[in-house]
Amino acid sequence: MNRAVSAALLLVVIVGFTDAASTVESRIRDDNDLSQFYQLLEASRVANNTLMYRQVTVFAPTNKAFQNYFGNTDDLVLYHMSNLALTTDEFSTSILSELTGSPPLWVTRKTGSYRPEIYINNAKVLIERSNYQSSIPGNSGGSEEKQVLHIINEVLEPVRSNPTAQPIYNPDALQFLNQSENLNLGQHRIRYFRQRVHLMHKEEVFKAAGQYTFFIPVDEGFKPATRSGKIDQKVIDGHVISGHALFTAPTPNDKDYKTLAFTDNIKVTVSFLTENDGKDTRTYIKSNTLVGDNTHATGVVLAEIVKANIPVKNGVVHLIQRPLMVVDTTVTQFLQSFKGIDKEDGPVYKFYEAIMDVGTDFLNDITRQRQVTLFAPSNAAWEDSSLQHIRQDKKRMLEILKLHYVREQLPLEKILKNNKNLQIASIGRKPWEIFQVATAAERKSLYFNVVQGPSGNETITVEGGGVNATVITPNIAATNGIIHIIDRVLGVPYTTIQEKLRTDPMLNSTYFLGQRRGFNNQLNDTRKRFTYFVPRDFAWKAAEIKFPSTYKKLFMPEYSYHAEQILQRHLVVADQAYTMAKLKDMYFNDTVILPTMRDTLKLHVKEVGESYHVQWQNEWIHVFRPDVECTNGIIHVIDGVFLKDSDVQVNGSASLATLGPHLIMILIAKWLL
Ligand SMILES: *[C@@H]1O[C@H](CO)[C@@H](O)[C@H](O)[C@H]1NC(C)=O
Ligand SMILES: *[C@@H]1O[C@H](CO)[C@@H](O)[C@H](O)[C@H]1NC(C)=O
Ligand SMILES: *[C@@H]1O[C@H](CO)[C@@H](O)[C@H](O)[C@H]1NC(C)=O
Ligand SMILES: *[C@@H]1O[C@H](CO)[C@@H](O)[C@H](O)[C@H]1NC(C)=O
Ligand SMILES: *[C@@H]1O[C@H](CO)[C@@H](O)[C@H](O)[C@H]1NC(C)=O
Ligand SMILES: *[C@@H]1O[C@H](CO)[C@@H](O)[C@H](O)[C@H]1NC(C)=O
Numbered sequence: 034m035n036r037a038v039s040a041a042l043l044l045v046v047i048v049g050f051t052d053a054a055s056t057v058e059s060r061i062r063d064d065n066d067l068s069q070f071y072q073l074l075e076a077s078r079v080a081n082n083t084l085m086y087r088q089v090t091v092f093a094p095t096n097k098a099f100q101n102y103f104g105n106t107d108d109l110v111l112y113h114m115s116n117l118a119l120t121t122d123e124f125s126t127s128i129l130s131e132l133t134g135s136p137p138l139w140v141t142r143k144t145g146s147y148r149p150e151i152y153i154n155n156a157k158v159l160i161e162r163s164n165y166q167s168s169i170p171g172n173s174g175g176s177e178e179k180q181v182l183h184i185i186n187e188v189l190e191p192v193r194s195n196p197t198a199q200p201i202y203n204p205d206a207l208q209f210l211n212q213s214e215n216l217n218l219g220q221h222r223i224r225y226f227r228q229r230v231h232l233m234h235k236e237e238v239f240k241a242a243g244q245y246t247f248f249i250p251v252d253e254g255f256k257p258a259t260r261s262g263k264i265d266q267k268v269i270d271g272h273v274i275s276g277h278a279l280f281t282a283p284t285p286n287d288k289d290y291k292t293l294a295f296t297d298n299i300k301v302t303v304s305f306l307t308e309n310d311g312k313d314t315r316t317y318i319k320s321n322t323l324v325g326d327n328t329h330a331t332g333v334v335l336a337e338i339v340k341a342n343i344p345v346k347n348g349v350v351h352l353i354q355r356p357l358m359v360v361d362t363t364v365t366q367f368l369q370s371f372k373g374i375d376k377e378d379g380p381v382y383k384f385y386e387a388i389m390d391v392g393t394d395f396l397n398d399i400t401r402q403r404q405v406t407l408f409a410p411s412n413a414a415w416e417d418s419s420l421q422h423i424r425q426d427k428k429r430m431l432e433i434l435k436l437h438y439v440r441e442q443l444p445l446e447k448i449l450k451n452n453k454n455l456q457i458a459s460i461g462r463k464p465w466e467i468f469q470v471a472t473a474a475e476r477k478s479l480y481f482n483v484v485q486g487p488s489g490n491e492t493i494t495v496e497g498g499g500v501n502a503t504v505i506t507p508n509i510a511a512t513n514g515i516i517h518i519i520d521r522v523l524g525v526p527y528t529t530i531q532e533k534l535r536t537d538p539m540l541n542s543t544y545f546l547g548q549r550r551g552f553n554n555q556l557n558d559t560r561k562r563f564t565y566f567v568p569r570d571f572a573w574k575a576a577e578i579k580f581p582s583t584y585k586k587l588f589m590p591e592y593s594y595h596a597e598q599i600l601q602r603h604l605v606v607a608d609q610a611y612t613m614a615k616l617k618d619m620y621f622n623d624t625v626i627l628p629t630m631r632d633t634l635k636l637h638v639k640e641v642g643e644s645y646h647v648q649w650q651n652e653w654i655h656v657f658r659p660d661v662e663c664t665n666g667i668i669h670v671i672d673g674v675f676l677k678d679s680d681v682q683v684n685g686s687a688s689l690a691t692l693g694p695h696l697i698m699i700l701i702a703k704w705l706l
C-alpha cells in the first residue's frame with residue numbers, strides 16, 4: 034500500500050470517527066441551515082448549559098422556518114428542548130419543554146400517507162435529518178448522557194404574557210380565556226365568549242387535564258347582538274374536542290371529530306378545511322349539527338381560523354372568526370358576512386363579487402325568498418380562464434348565476450333521499466332517472482348524482498349547463514336556506530363535446546358507438562360548431578325493446594358502419610350551435626331543417642310545460658336535458674334514437690352499397706364458401 038493511499042484512508046477514518054462523535058451542539062453549529070437557531074443557542078446561557086452537560090432532545094427549526102417567524106425570540110430555544118433524550122420512536126403524545134412552567138409540546142403521528150409523518154405542535158419533523166444521537170460525559174464522571182437532535186420545518190411558538198403583564202406560565206385553556214388580555218394575541222379579544230363560559234358555568238370544560246382542542250370565537254364574531262344569547266351550554270360544548278390536540282398542518286380536511294356536544298340529545302361534529310388559493314392558505318372550521326333540537330338548528334356553520342395553533346397546558350386553542358353551531362344569518366348575510374370584518378374575503382367571496390357585478394336585483398331576489406338553496410362556487414373555481422371574457426357580459430353572467438340558485442330548501446339529505454328513491458324505482462323497470470330540480474334560470478335544471486367513493490363515502494355531483502361540479506362543502510345553514518360550496522362555476526363550458534360524451538356515464542352508449550370508427554374524433558375540433566342530439570343510455574334501452582334485432586346489430590362490430598350512419602343523422606354541423614330555445618323560435622310553426630353530416634335533419638319542436646320535445650319521422654321524443662353547453666357546441670340529451678326498423682335490414686336482396694365494407698367482406702367470404 035503506498036503512502037498516499039494509506040494517508041487518505043487514515044483521513045477517512047478520522048473524519049468518520051469525529052463525525053460519529055460530534056456532539057449535538059457541534060452538529061447544529063456545522064449545519065448552515067441551522068445558523069439562525071444556533072444564534073439563539075449562543076445567546077442563551079441556560080440552553081448552553083443544558084447542551085454541555087445534560088441529557089436533551091433538541092428540535093431545531095431550519096433557517097427557512099425562521100424566515101416565516103415574526104414572534105418574540107426571548108427564551109425561544111428552551112421551548113425547543115426537552116430534558117429527556119428521545120428518538121421519534123420514543124415520543125408519546127406530549128413532551129415537556131424546558132421553558133419555565135414546562136409547557137408540553139404536542140406530538141401528532143400522521144399515518145395513512147405513503148410515509149408516516151410526525152408533527153411537534155404544528156411543525157413537521159424532517160425525518161431524514163432527525164434522530165441524530167450522540168453522548169456527552171455525564172456529570173461528575175457518572176454514566177454518559179444521551180442527546181438527540183431533530184430538525185423541524187416551523188418555529189415552535191409558545192403562548193406568552195405581554196411584557197408589561199404579570200407573567201403567566203403554562204396556562205390551561207381556562208387561564209388562557211381568563212387572562213387573554215395579558216397574552217400575546219395581537220389585536221384579538223375574546224371577552225364575549227369568556228363571559229358566556231362563566232355565565233353558563235362551563236369553566237370545568239376548559240380546565241380539565243388532558244388533551245383537547247378548543248375553538249374560541251373572537252369578539253368581532255358576536256354580531257348581531259342577539260348572537261351572544263345563543264351561546265348556551267351545548268354550544269360551548271360544541272367548541273371543544275376531547276382526546277385530540279388538533280393542529281392545522283397535520284389535521285386532514287373534512288375528517289369529522291365528535292365534540293363534547295355529541296350526546297344522546299344532540300350530535301355535533303367538527304372538521305377542518307384548509308384551502309390554498311395560490312396566494313394564501315386559510316383554514317376553516319366547520320361545525321356540523323347532525324342532530325339538533327328546538328334551539329339548535331341542524332346544518333353546517335363555517336368559521337375561519339383567525340389565529341391558529343396556540344398551545345396550552347391541556348391542548349391547543351384556535352381563535353375563530355365567529356361562533357360555531359349558531360345559525361342566525363340569512364343566505365344573503367352569509368354571502369356578505371366575510372366582507373367588512375377586517376378581511377376582504379371568505380370561502381365564497383368571489384361568488385358574492387360576481388353577484389354584485391350583475392346589479393342588485395339578483396341579490397334582492399335571494400334576500401326576499403324564504404326558501405333558498407345556493408350552489409356557491411369556491412373562490413378557486415373562479416380562477417378558470419374561460420370565465421374571464423364571460424365576466425364582461427352582464428346578461429350572460431346573470432343567466433349563469435341564476436343556474437346556481439334554487440328557490441327551495443335542498444339539504445344534502447334531501448338530494449340523497451330523492452336519488453335513492455329514483456334508484457329503487459328503477460328496479461321496478463321504470464326508466465333510470467337522476468334527481469333534478471328547476472333553477473332560477475328559465476328552463477334550466479340541475480341534475481344530481483351520488484358517486485360512491487373508494488372508501489365507501491358518498492360524493493354528490495351536480496350538473497348545470499353542461500358543467501359537472503362536485504359538492505365540496507355541503508349544508509351550510511342559514512335561517513332561510515342552505516349553501517352548498519361546489520368546485521366549479523356551472524354553465525361555463527370547459528370541455529369539448531367529445532370530452533363530455535367520454536365522461537358522462539349517462540351518454541356511454543352513444544359514445545361507445547362513436548368510438549368504433551373514429552366518429553367521435555371530429556367532436557374534439559374546437560373550430561367547428563356542433564349541435565348534437567345525443568340519445569342517452571335509457572333511449573338506447575327503449576330502442577332495444579322496440580327494435581330488438583336492429584338494436585342488436587347496431588352494437589355488433591360488423592355493423593359499425595350502420596351505427597355511424599345513424600349517429601351522423603344526430604349531428605348538426607353549422608356556423609353556429611343551436612339552443613333548444615333558438616330552434617323553437619327560429620322555426621316556430623314549421624319544420625326545422627338542419628344540415629347534418631350526411632344530408633338534413635327535419636324536426637318539429639314543441640314546448641310542453643317546462644320541457645322540450647322534438648318530432649322526428651312522426652315520433653315525438655322528449656328532450657331530457659337541453660342545452661348542455663360545450664366549448665365547441667351544444668348537446669341536447671334526448672330520450673329516443675332517430676332510428677327506424679328498416680335502417681339495418683339485411684335480407685337476401687340487401688343492396689351492398691348500403692352495407693359497410695366489413696360486412697361486404699363477410700358476405701363475400703360466405704358466398705365463396
Ligand atoms: C457555551 O459556553 C461555552 C463556555 O462559555 C462556550 O465555549 C461555548 O461556545 C458556548 N456554546 C454555545 C453554543 O454558545
Ligand atoms: C377565571 O375568572 C373567574 C371569574 O372572573 C374566576 O372565578 C376564576 O377563578 C378564574 N379562573 C382562573 C383559572 O383564573
Ligand atoms: C358527474 O361526473 C361523474 C364522474 O364522471 C359522474 O359519475 C356523475 O354521474 C356526473 N354527474 C351528473 C349529475 O351527471
Ligand atoms: C371520498 O371519495 C372521493 C371520490 O369519490 C375521494 O376523492 C375522497 O378522497 C374520499 N374522501 C374520503 C374522506 O375518503
Ligand atoms: C358502455 O357501453 C358499452 C356497450 O354497451 C359497454 O360494453 C361498456 O361496458 C359501457 N361502459 C360503461 C363504462 O358503462
Ligand atoms: C381533445 O382536445 C383536448 C384539447 O383541446 C385534448 O386535451 C384531448 O387530449 C383531445 N382528446 C382526444 C381524444 O384527442
Ligand SMILES: *[C@@H]1O[C@H](CO)[C@@H](O)[C@H](O)[C@H]1NC(C)=O
Pocket residue numbers: 622
Ligand atoms: C301555424 O300553422 C297553423 C296550421 O298548421 C296555422 O293555422 C297558423 O296560422 C300558423 N301560424 C303561423 C304564425 O304561421
Ligand SMILES: *[C@@H]1O[C@H](CO)[C@@H](O)[C@H](O)[C@H]1NC(C)=O
Pocket residue numbers: 679682683684686687688
Ligand atoms: C328487406 O326486407 C324488408 C321486409 O322484410 C323490406 O321492407 C326491405 O325493403 C328489404 N330491404 C331491401 C334492401 O330490400
